[in-house]
Amino acid sequence: MKTKLILIFAALGIAFSATQAQTKLNSSTIGMIEARCIGSAAMSGRITAVDANNKEPRIFYVGTAGGGIWKTTNAGVSFEPVFDKHCQSIGALAVDQNHPDVVWAGTGESNMRNSVSVGNGLYKSSDAGKNWVKVGLENSEHISKILIDPNNSDIVYVAVPGHLWGSNPDRGLYKTTDGGATWEKILYISETAGCSEVIMDPTNSNRLYASTWEFKRTPYSFNSGGKGSAIYKSEDAGKTWRKLSNGLPEGDFGRVALALAPSEPNNLLAIVESKKTGLYISADGGETWKNQSSSNNVCARPFYFSTIVVDPKDSKRVYRPAYTFSISKDGGYSFIEPQYFAGIHPDHHTLWINPANTSHLLLGTDGGLYQSLDKGNSWTFFWNLPVSQFYHVALDNKSPYNVYGGLQDNGSWKAPSQKAGGIKNGDWEGLYGGDGFWVQPDGEDPDVVYAESQGGSMGRINRKYNMSQSIQPKQGPGDEELRFNWNTPIVRSFTNPKVLYTGSQYLYKTMDKGITWIKISPDLTTNDKTKQKQEESGGLTVDNSSAENHCTIFTIADSPLDENIVWVGTDDGNLQYTTDGGKNWNNVTANYSTAGIPKGTWVSSIQPGRFNKSEVYVTFDNHAYGDMNTYVAKSSDFGKTWRMFKCTEFTGFAHKILEDLKNKDLLFLGTEMGCFMTIDGGETWVRMKNNIPEFALVRDLAIHPETNDLVIATHGRGIYIMDDISPLRSLTNDLMNKDFAFLPSRKTPVTNGRFGGGGGQGGEFVAPNYTDQAVFTYYLKDRLNSGDVRIEIYDENGMMLYDMAGTKRKGINKVYWGMRMKPPKVAETGATLDMTGFVSPLVNPGKYTVKLKVADKVYTDNIELIEDPNSPFTKEELALQRNTSKQMYELIDRFSYSAQQLVEMQKGLNSNLGEIKNTKDKKLLSEYNDKLESIRKTMVATKLGTAITGEKQMREKIAELYAEISMYQGRPTEYQLIRLKGFDDEIKKKAGEVNSTHDIYLEKVNKILVKNGKSPLKLLTMEKWKNETIKP
Amino acid sequence: MKKIFFAILTVFVSYQTVLTAQTADEIVQKHLAAIGGVDKLNSIKSMKMVGSIEIQPGMTAPITMQVINNRALRMDLSIMGMTMNQVVYDNSGWAVVPFNGNPNPEPLTQDQVKEMKKQTDLSGDLLNYKDKGSKIELIGSEDVEGTDTHKVKITEKDGTIGYKFFDKTNFYLIKETKILKLEDKETEVSILYSNFKKTETGFVFAYSMNNEMAGGPITWESFEVNPTIDEAIFKMPAKN
Known part of the structure; x- marks a missing residue:
């Protein structure tokens, strides 16, 4: 079979290519990279x-x-x-x-x-x-x-x-x-x-x-x-x-x-x-x-x-x-x-x-x-409407990481990104009251979180002791009265976990968790007094809720490459930066309007370049002047000149631009009406639709550095997590013109998954987890309408461990492998299904070869499985479990072989029984069959009935032990090991019983059959059994 | 096991024809022509399909389906040498689900019979849809796994609603969605079709289908048109 295949060895990212019209990125290219909503529905x-x-x-x-x-x-x-x-x-x-x-x-x-x-x-x-x-x-x-x-x-x-x-x-x-x-x-x-x-x-x-x-x-x-x-x-x-x-x-x-x-x-x-x-x-x-x-x-x-x-x-x-x-x-x-x-x-x-x-x-x-x-x-x-309205999102570095965010009229919260049994309403932990906006986990102390409510009322929260201290900066000598935005930025430094920034009209920095704020800027706004009359706001009914506070700092971002470079944007259109930690400020406000962005536009987000200090991406939001256009721009020279990104598909005023952590050409954009991405540095953009509402109100975006997850904060649909976007990093225009390409995924730890957590009740929102399985990711230029996709996984000795169907959509495909071998082959006998045929041991960490058959072509790649860094088990315990489950796998194989050999002989005897006329001869065939039947009844459950008979013979007992050992990664219990040894002995004994029965009868029976012109019966050989176990 | 049972219930004959349209009807004509033509489709009196279903990743089970037009359907699926089957014959149906030790046939509910009986229509729900009392309506365009399709709504005589998605380039049916009513609850079931091949006798069949409720894809190895089928296989056997 293998020889018939055209083998094309494709190194990572290099695959078969055909010359056809240029294939460009579109929304469906993102394919099976889908987002999942984690809620909450509680708030x-x-x-x-x-x-x-x-x-x-x-x-x-x-x-x-x-x-x-x-x-x-x-x-x-x-x-x-x-x-x-x-x-x-x-x-x-x-x-x-x-x-x-x-x-x-x-x-x-x-x-x-x-x-x-x-x-x-x-x-x-x-x-x-x-x-x-x-x-x-x-x-x-x-x-x-x-x-x-x-x-x-x-x-x-x-x-x-x-x-x-x-x-x-x-x-x-x-x-x-x-x-x-x-x-x-x-x-x-x-x-x-x-x-x-x-x-x-x-x-x-x-x-x-x-x-x-x-x-x-x-x-x-x-x-x-x-x-x-x-x-x-x-x-x-x-x-x-x-x-x-x-x-x-x-x-x-x-x-x-x-x-x-x-x-x-x-x-x-x-x-x-x-x-x-x-x-x-x-x-x-x-x-x-x-x-x-x-x-x-x-x-x-x-x-x-x-x-x-x-x-x-x-x-x-x-x-x-x-x-x-x-x-x-x-x-x-x-x-x-x-x-x-x-x-x-x-x-x-x-x-x-x-x-x-x-x-x-x-x-x-x-x-x-x-x-x-x-x-x-x-x-x-109703606990099942996940329509929470986030403003911002932050992540920590735990495993699994936590998601933090503030909500319109619903305070500030955190939740795990993964949880056994799914993320439920009760997994969201309330941190702070009021309207919530920015929430930042402390860079050092996992119990400390910073959160705020409207108008810059902010606190440092200790989750361990359930305490909160107000840390809002106060007016200092010589300061004008402080003006805090309704949605005041609290930003942690990219480079220094000790540093936290906030801003009124001045920029503040703390290195001691908000006990001391250092003012590191003059008034960075226009300080236009005509725009500071919020106390008169409301019309017939005064409504001064801080929502109209203006001439304030709205966005702060320090350079991921240099702690001393900090950018600040204000709600009245000022854009300024420092390269010396705040000693001197450069105002580049006048420059962005030359790129077509109206003067005085609200600066909604700033992304200092992760790969080049002089680069910066900025979103501008002019909707409060009735202008709903999407303004997003880049400067490569510290704000001197600007290039505005354009796309006919853009909808909604812009909230957030995010540069990928690893690929400088991969950018994400969140607007009031959609989430967009580009893979070519902003030349072309597409709308992201994969399980995200197409016009979602995307307020904030973040990428987790370990998991490569894109986390999307929406103002109306909670938090979405697009797990492992690493395949998107390798999408290029060149690659997309190939018929097929493997795409990298993150390395997968070998685990059984998460146990426990229970399921949700009817009427409760439960968010799904991302898979714990290994993921094969590949790109298809077009949906495969002719032929199939199969995936085969081989160990280093070239033995096939698993094969399964693949998906065939256009763009990115994902296929999941539970990191297990194929279940053992089982005998076709008994009154119920043999549950050993559904269970298999986990494979060991290591490199595996993947063959992807796409119609009549074969592509080969490797996948690496790693030891679970969070595993509580020692090497010795893991090794004992692995050896034991492998031993059981072999034991089941031997058992099933004996059982199959037995039932096939019974089939042969039964089919000949009616053909033998001589009474004595016939009796001998019957006797042989009866002996085998009495052994079969001790090997597998044979009672029929509509109820659960509960009958347990050898096979059912082995299946139980096999599942127990295979489904736990740590050391098997002592009793499990003893029981295994017991089964080993029993199987040998049973095989002996079967063999001696064959010894007594088979030769005699075959003589009878030959005498009657029939073919002699043959015992199923181990070779034939093995050959059929794994299909080439 | 429940899942497998469900899968069988919802496996639709995969060459269902169509209608629809740039004006809905135009799309139908193009689709019918693309898969063999009206005359050919009308000539199908019986059908036997043999293939396999992936009941969980990496585990396949042989499956056979035998249909007498507008009369009877039998599906057999084997796991570890045990065979379950599900049959509709005229206006009744039965199933054997032996995996838990019960080898006896049990009757299907009227809802199940009704749904399975529809699948005995070998001309498909789109051919002569008007005569069958169905209405079609072009809803618009939709992306199906990256393929641009015409989305067509079909409302059957009994009110059942389904959606058909036709590849705009070749008018093959690449997806359909049915809204099944079990009890009072509506359940949406979608099936994706692929691996289209033309048989020697000129039919185009989808040799692969993916039914989201079936747990995995079904691959057909053969489609036999107008085989002789012994009606005895549709009769409910006696209980043990």
């Missing part, structure tokens, strides 16, 4: 929209701030993401109750906080979320409500607040009468005011109410309120509108939350942000209004909490989900909070009430989704 993320199939409320959809849409068909026992090919920020969802397979989704959340993302239009699914089509409103950026006419599914209203970060005409109330094919803007105020809410009288679909909203953000201010905010009513399905004002407050409005009581549709409620913010109600369809409660939770942050809902059956029961969850039983006159923060995350944005059973509520909060079955008095949490 879930902001939920922005919920809608259900009301006839079957076990089917519902959950829209999130940055994690797409999730669907359950089992009332939340499990959720599937159903929007991973599209924009991940969801503003509104609507299920067409007349055709529940039709679902509408508006992208672009409308809770207009500083960190809100943007959308790219309205989508529709006609098959219950499996496929989605964009149906317009591409430039809306934010959609807050979708309303389907219950009498005509082709009529849909969509409230579009529109752009947050600038003026724009794509806002207002839109209507389609043809199921989304065409749209008409039916209520438009101005370029600065959009439509934030629309509701319909359920008894008269021509009667609509809408609220409009004037609002705007800049990087340093927010305004909610203006002439454009109002409440309108239409009696003709939106053709004409009338402003409602009788009884409403004087002066400008801000955001208005609007609702009506479905059981008494003339009863309207409105929370009107104004100089007299409060709840206003009308009993006459909005013609007149009167003021009701102005309690704290009713008036809380109107721009952020814009939800008020009336029980569908009880017009007096009103829910106000906001900072906390308030309930009114008197139509909004008074409210109570039955569960003030007890067991429920604050900050609520959406509430669904089951119309058939109004005790059943679903509530979306900043920290996930809750369900109540008692009208909001108590809640259970």
